[in-house]
Amino acid sequence: MTIDERKSITTGVIQNLILENRGKLSISGVLDVLSFDDQVVILETELGLLTVKGENIRINKLSIDTSEVIVEGDISSLAYSDKENEKIKGNFMSKIFK
Numbered sequence: 001m002t003i004d005e006r007k008s009i010t011t012g013v014i015q016n017l018i019l020e021n022r023g024k025l026s027i028s029g030v031l032d033v034l035s036f037d038d039q040v041v042i043l044e045t046e047l048g049l050l051t052v053k054g055e056n057i058r059i060n061k062l063s064i065d066t067s068e069v070i071v072e073g074d075i076s077s078l079a080y081s082d083k084e085n086e087k088i089k090g091n092f093m094s095k096i097f098k
Helices: 003-011 083-096
Strands: 017-020 024-028 030-036 040-045 048-063 068-081
Touching: 017 068, 024 048, 030 048, 030 068
Parallel strands: none
Antiparallel strands: 017 024, 024 068, 030 040, 040 048, 048 068
């Protein structure tokens, strides 16, 4: 059993990331765009927060109806983080800097 099969069994969600020549990223299962600029895009997906980093990044297509996003530019990094971990970090950091 592959990692993808285990992930879809435990979550019941299938998400696709298709990166073409490090210039075009198609993402399914997107719930919301949390922030974006020309270097970083942060997306809330069904499997956690997805951070896309690079240069000259732009959102070419955004469809909340179909939960799809297409990001174009010079993509250098993709990283997932859990929603719960981000909430814990945010709460911890906000307590420190009060």
